[in-house]
């Protein structure tokens with residue numbers, strides 16, 4: 068099985084490009100943010116616990132997302148692998164992922180990193196706010212907190228995966244989704260060949 072990590076700051080386009088990658092390589096796209104938003108919409112206990120944290124732009128506890136990922140690995144069948152989007156987001160989550168996979172005799176295949184500068188993060192999120200209406204895209208304060216959380220807690224993962232030779236990055240700063248998608252697919256194809 069392949070275990071790809073789709074990495075990048077909020078607004079980089081992970082969700083936008085995940086469909087094309089997962090379709091081409093028969094991967095199950097697993098977005099922890101999307102799974103959490105589904106829990107909130109369904110009014111589950113987990114959703115209730117996650118709601119305030121998400122709307123403040125903070126991360127939910129590591130154990131919550133680790134549990135969601137591990138159970139998805141156990142229950143979802145019929146794919147050649149998984150495309151993890153928005154997970155891992157902390158070093159503790161990256162280490163937990165390694166041990167979840169080790170138990171299965173598997174390992175992370177590669178990290179596909181979609182990079183954009185902070186200024187573009189704000190523009191992209193402002194644009195998405197008008198289209199998707201996500202609560203955590205609406206407030207300046209929340210967006211700032213997500214950007215600083217990314218730099219403080221998630222960015223260290225770049226070195227973590229560089230050290231094991233699994234980190235692959237593409238700059239997605241073109242004006243159109245199509246141009247950025249072409250660059251992302253070129254990177255993914257190069258990893259697979």
Ligand code: AMP
Pocket residue numbers: 077098099100101103120121122124125126127128129132152153154155156160203213
């Ligand atoms: P996303 O859709 O990936 O931007 O995630 C939206 C929000 O869900 C994040 O700002 C976090 O509050 C929460 N979230 C998603 N994935 C994780 C994760 N791996 N660890 C902790 N919190 C997460």
